Each structure stands twice: as structure tokens, then as C-alpha cells.
Amino acid sequence: MSAPSQIVVPRLPWEGGRKQMLAALVIGVVSLVLWFVSMRMTSTERAVYSWLWALLFWITPCLGAIGWICAFNAAKAKWIILPRRTLELIGGTVGIFAVLFVFVAMFMRDIYPWMRPEAFDEEARRLFEHRHKWMNQGMWFGRAILYFLIWIGLAERLHRWSLAQDTADLPENTAKAWTLSPAALPFLGFAISFAAFDWLMSLNVTFFSSMFGLYVIAGCAMSAMAVWILVTIAVKTPINGHHLHSMGKLMFAFNCFWAYTAFCQFMLIWIADIPDETPWHHMRIWSDWRYVGYFQIVFHFVLPFIILLSRGLKFDKRKLGFMAVWLLIAHAVDTYWIVMPQLTPDGPHFGITDLFAFLGVGGIAIGFFIFRMRGKNLVPIGDPFLPVSLEYRP
Amino acid sequence: MSEVARQFVMAGFKEPELMLVAAKRMRETVKGEVEAYTPYPVHGVDEALALPKSIIPKMVGTGALFGVCGGYTLLYWCSVIAYPINVGGRPLHSAPAFIPITFECGILLSALTAFFGVLAWMGYPRLYHPVFESPGFRRASIDRFWISIELAGDDPNKLQAELKELGAEETDFVTEQLQ
């Protein structure tokens, strides 16, 4: 083990990505402006739905990344250290979403039915009054702030402990991260779940499902792994095949877990057939949305499952990168399927607002992400267990 | 049965590393098949013996495929064709309700294929094998690392001497006992 490693760890801060950062920011800001324009051309409701979808798609990998860091630290996993810095920064991107979320908050009246009880029938009004103590504007805002505080605080704390190790000999920061992370996991889990209840489940008046939070968490975990794989390949972190294989395995496993939560939630609601719960799936099955559902079964689960079973594929950067892009596209469809049927129950109508919202949120988030990566070591060179990670060979 | 007693030159090593070197050398220099025996899986045996990849994953994959297809067909046939009965208004062909058993059938067939497939592939049960003739081989399952070379025209004495030189703790020459 004392033999010198073959891998050359870059000791200098990363200064690449300038062009990409500027391009992303330009696309993001221009799309944001166009999104505003398109709001005037279509309807506020339509545009805010698009924005919520784009926000959901882009924020989920960041939330998943925070969860992964905490989970790895809780398990004291050492193999992830070499590529860990980019994962920290994916999680750290969550800060920009606190700003982008403002548009949802500003126009929440247009999308959340419980903000407009005057339009309700009697039964919906009863539910509204029953939930009002919890689901009102003040509480909703308060909780949103709390969620962002938890996410940003956690991501920044862990990132800064790790960053401090680059320049000073601080092995105790590793111990601190190992202590904080397991304790933070319950908070993180509840924050993501209740954010899913607040922001997504409450789009529908009657729908409730205790699995819904976990369904969103599964998507977070899978998409975070996919983004992490892509970023690791893009910035050329000197990982070996086993790192890549393990990352691919986790992406595969959590894609299966996503399918598991989706199936259980659907099957239980379908088989029990209780009128309160069924509308949510009903509008997704008895309309053109069903083709989106079929698409997800085949392209989000069955085909990736069969392809990712291959062991050799997970050692290959190009092939695994391709599968990560594939799964992110599937994840975009999944998030679209979660948000949009409430707006257009008859079927998907992909519009120009969707595109601008997607590019706007994505461009700004990616630009911010590259901005934060620049000038930093993309390998945590001060971590006491970095040598263990370099030698990773299970 | 055509019975020709096989003969083996055997060597036991204290350290797996020595055994690996010897196995590699033997494979490259002698005509007969070389085999290594270890108490636990030792890293590097596959390379030393130049073993091809295992066939078991393909076997199990086939088993799983049969399980999944067979399971779903069984459910469909029972519920839609053989005994169509309305329960709780659910459609006769209730795909969501058929998934759990289909899944279990896939698992069951994979597990059965993995277990019986690997035993058949390795040729077990086989209680007698010529290598058991060597008394020292009893430690091959405990703390010694053995190799055997099936004789195919090499001189057993020369081989034994060579193996001793490669660090063997003991060597042996065994002949199959035919019933």
C-alpha cells in the first residue's frame, strides 16, 4: 500500500469552464426574460407551472447530492473522497434555488388551489378548512424558508469543512463531518418530504399519499448520482474504474428504488380504489398522459434496468455517461409528469414557456455551479483518507 | 466406462503468493492441466491459471428471463383463461396485481439456476477425487495452498524437484484409485 500511487492528483485550483459558465449564464438570463415575455403571451398559471417543473427538475439533483454526502459520511465511506468535491458543489448549488423559488412564491395564488377557496365545491371546502391550520400562506412560506435554511446550511457547512482541509492540516474536520452528517439526515429527509407535500402534492385538492415524499427523494438520489457521474467525467477527476462502477451501481440501485416507490404508490391506490385518492392517478391514466406513463415504464425503468445490469458498462466513462444523460432525460419526463397534469389534464402540451423555464432555471443553476467550482481544488487534497480513496479497489 | 487412472503431481505451499508464482510457471511450462486449491478465494488465481470468465451470470440471466416470462404467463392463463372470475371489480387481466408474483418467479428461477447450475457446472457432488489421495491435501481446506498438475507426458520427479525449488513445503505424486 505504501507504493506510490499511479494517479496524479491535480494540486492546483481548477480554472476551466469559463466559456461554459458564461454561455450558461447568458442562456439562463435570456431564457428568464423570454419566460417573462411568454407569461404575458400565454397565462400566468401556465408559466408558473412551467417554472415549478423546471425548478423541481433542477433542484432535485442538488438535494440528492446533499443527501448522498450525509449518507456517505454517516457510513464513513472513504472511496468517495477523490470525486467528493464536485458532489459538495452540486449540493451547494441549492442556494441559487432559494432565489429562483421567489417566482413560485410570488405567483403561488395562480397555481395552488388552496389559495383560492372561493372556487371550491362543498367537499373541497371542508378539506380546505380542515387543513387550513397547516396549509395557509404564512405557514407555507415559513416552512419553505425552513427547508432552504436546512439545505443551504448543511451543504455549506460540510463544503466549508472540507474546503478548509485543502489549505490547512485539519483532520478533525473529517471527524466533525462524520458526526454532523448522520444527525442531519432525519432533518434532510423530513425537509424534502414536506417540501414535496407543500409544493407538489398540494397542487391537487384531494390527493394525499404518504409515499409521495419518498417518491421525490428517490428521484433526488438517482438524479444526483447521474449529475455527479457527468460532472466527474467532465472535469476529468482522476478516478479509477472502480469509483465509476460504484457510482454507476448506486445510480442503478436508486433508479430501481424510484421504480419501487412509483409502483407501490400507484398499485396501492389503484387496487384500493378509494375515491379521495384516485383522481391524481386517474387523470394520469385516463388521458393522453398515459403515454407519458408508458414512456416512463420503458425508458425510466425497464430498458435502463436491463442495460445497467452489465458490469462492464459501468466501468466505461462514455457508456455510463450516456446512461446518466438518458436517466436525466427520463427524470425530466418524470418531474413533468408529477407537475403538469394538474394544468392540462387532457394530455401533455409541451409549450414555449416550458422550454424557457427549463433553460432559464437550468442555465442560471449551471452557471452558478461552474462559478463556484472555479478557483477551487476539485479533489479534496487535504482529506486524511484521500490515499485510501486513490487506492480504491473493492 | 473407459478407465485410465489419472496421475497428478501435487505441491503444497504455506503462502498463497508462492503458490501463485508456481502455478503460473507450471501452466506456462508443462503440458498437463494445472489446478490450484485454496481454503478461501485467493486474488490472482484466475490470472495465474489464465481462467476465462465465469459462465454463471449468463446462466442465471437466462433463468431469470424464464422465471419472469413463465410467471406472467401462468398468472395470465390462470386468471384470464382457465378460471375467469370477477373479484372486487378488478379486470381479469390486472397487470399491476400480477407484478409481485412475476417478480418472485424471476427471483426463484434465478436462485435455483444459480445454485444447481453452479454445482452441475463444477461437477459436484463428487466425493472422490485423486487429489484427496495425498495426506497433506487435508490442509488445503484449512491453511495450505496446493496446486496439482495432471500428468500428460512430463516427468513427475523432475516436476516435483522444480516445485520444491519454487518454494513448495511438500510435494506428492498421486494416482487415481479406480473402483
Place this chain on the structure above:
Amino acid sequence: MADLARTISPSITPEPLIEGPDDDLTLTDSVFAPVWKPTAKGWWFLFMICLGGTGMLFSAIGWTVYKGIGVWGNNIPVAWAFGIINFVWWIGIGHAGTLISAILLLFQQKWRTSINRFSEAMTLFAVICAALYPVVHTGRPWFAAYWLFPYPSTLGIWPQFRSPLTWDVFAVSTYFTTSLLFWYLGLLPDLAALRDRSTGKWSQRLYGIFSLGWRGAGRHWRDYMSAYTLLAGVATPLVVSVHTIVSFDFATAQLPGWHTTIFPPYFVAGAVFSGFAMVVTLIVPAREFLGLKNVITLRHLEAMNKVILATGWIVAYGYAVEIFNDWYSGSRYELGHLHEKMLGPFAPFFWMQMFCNVVVPQIFWKRSLRRSLLVMWIASIFVNIGMWLERFNIIVISLHRDFIPGSWAAYAPTIIDVSLFVGTICFFGMNFLLFLRFVPSVAANEVKELAHEMRHTHV
């Protein structure tokens, strides 16, 4: 490497997984010692108790079959009670075994090595105990085969595959079969080692036959490891699916308290939670008496306590989200159920469950408590009780006051119910004692492999 890390910070360096002797012969013999030693008096004492309990179990089964299942306490509206509570409890205990042996293998967790054999055996015996209940609950167990399996009977009747109860049959039988095959395949090299270390003629022959003539050839290890890893690979989704399907038994119904979508993952986590607690309950005394302290170290126990803490939090998440959704739903039946659960006649059981499953595991945040044998043993018993109560509460509280107040009724188990439950515990204990006596309870070949690896990383 280890030295490097130790000089940097002692608090973040793990202690070794195996202590003491590290040449392979001594290691093998220390692992096999319980098999060679003459049968201890204590063993006979425990065995006799368990044998007596097993007698009671079979008498209770006999009486049930003779009189009919009316001798059990369950009746409308509590149509399911002890039978299914104990079924779920035992299956859950079984799951930890698979988790330790298969999932930790896939995650390359080295600490599983010393305890996997032990927990796999636990799985097998627990699943046998579990499967007894539904089979006896059919009332005529000899008919169970063609009621439950798609068997071409002359009546032309086939099982009703849109019911989760038939899913259960497939899940549990697949689970038992796979666990047995996985356990036996893992045992092969050790049976060969026992054959080669034993001196008696009969033990040589018996272990020789059961080892199938294993000789540890390199070609065989390649295929063997491939098959073993694949079995672990299929066992992992299997264990998840089994408890998922068990949860479907409840969650597919329309009954408040049963029908909630979080049930599948929360049942799986609960199963692992109770199963790990059972491993701790059994392994703490077993390692004392069998002299296996050098291979089952405090580090193993600490790791298990961490798993208990982690899965305890998933279970707590399940409780919280379920309660929130019951309230959020606004359905008067869900709200009624919530009220019954927290304030009804069985409410003390509910609060006891919360205490055992949510409060007690929190002591494991503290390292010294995670490492105290007495504390972990007591805590693990609390968790076992808490998880039994969880199933009791799900089943009895939900059923005893359902939609129509006119059909409300209380529930109490009969003496037969209790005898069956105590009987399965004794039956489990008897099997476990036989296992400890005749089979090496630690996988010698894997411990040696680990020791070999450790020697090489320390040099």
C-alpha cells in the same frame, strides 16, 4: 495506510475486525471449537426447555387442527390477530439475516463476515416459524398446498392471483428457498474444512457427504464466487419484495390504519430494525458462551447498533408521515382511526410502541452506550417488544373499531394463541441450539480471507 491515519487523528481510525490469533489454523480451530467440544450442561438445559416448548407448540397446533381455528381469540371484527402478528414479526426477524449476508456483501462491508452465517441461520428458522402461522390458519393445512399454489386440481379452480395473500405464498416460499440455497452454498467450504479437521470416521463421512466433496479448486472458486455474489444480488431485491408484499396484505385493503402508501418501505425498514435487534439479543450471549469474542468484536456490535439507529429513524419517518397523512387526508375514517390509535382503549400499546421504537434507539447516538453489552442487550429487547407491538397495533387497533360502530368489539388472545407464540420462540431456540452445536456459526473461510487481507494491508 492505517498507521498514517492513526497518527493524524486517533478518533477517526477504526479498530481491527478480528482480534487475537491470526494464523489460519488457529483461526479455523477457534471457529470450529464449539462444534468439537463435548456438549455442555448449559446447552442441554436450554435444549430441554426449548424441546418442551416445541412440544407445547405442536400440541397447540394439534388442538387447533382438531377443534378448528375457533380456539384462537380472533373473531369478527378482529379477524386477524396473533397468527398474522407473529407471522409478520418472525418474517421481519428473518430479514436482518438476509440483509447482513447479502446486502452488506454487495456494499463490501467487511464487518459482515463474522456474523453472516449466524444471521442466515436465524433467517431460515425465523421463516419456518413465520410460515407455520398462515398454514395453520387455513384450518386444514393438508389442503393448503392446492389452495395456495397453482396446482391443477380436478375441481378446475385456480388461486385468486389478484389478492396479496397469494402473492405472500410466492414471496415466502421463494424467500425460504433462496435463503436455504444461499446458506448452504456459503457453508460448503466450511463443511469441507470440517471434514478435513475431524478425526472420527462418522463425522468425516457425514461432513464429507454434506460438503459434496468440495476441494476448493481455483476453477471452482471462480464459479462459486460468481454464483454466491449473484445469489446475494437476487436476495437483496427479494428481501425488499418479501416485506413489501407482507405490507401489501394490509395496505391493499381500504381499512384506515392499513391503507397507506408508505407501508411498503416502512415495513421493510421495520423488518430490518427488528431483525437487527434480534441478532443483538442472540449474539451478545452467544459470543460469550461460544468463545467467539475475537471474531465477533465490539466493532461488529457497534455497527449493528448503528443500523438499528438508522432503521429506527426510517421507521420513525414512516410513523410521522403516516400520521401526518391521516390527518391531512381529512377523511373522517382516517381521523377516527387516528383518534382510536392515540386515545382509544389500546392507546397504551401505541405509546409503548413509540417509546420502544422511537425513543429507546436514540441512546445509540452515544458511542459508549453503543458499545455497552448490557445497554445494547436491554435496548434490543425493547426494540423486539416494540416491533411486536407495532404489528399488534396495526392489526388489532385498525380492526377492532372499523367503519360501523355496531360491529366494534374488543380483542384478547386465548391460551392457545399464547402457546403458539411461546411455542414458536422455543422451536426457534431449539433449531438455533442445534445449529450452534453441529455447524460452525462463523464462516471460517471468509474470516480467513479477511485475516489474509488484513495482514496484507498492515504490512
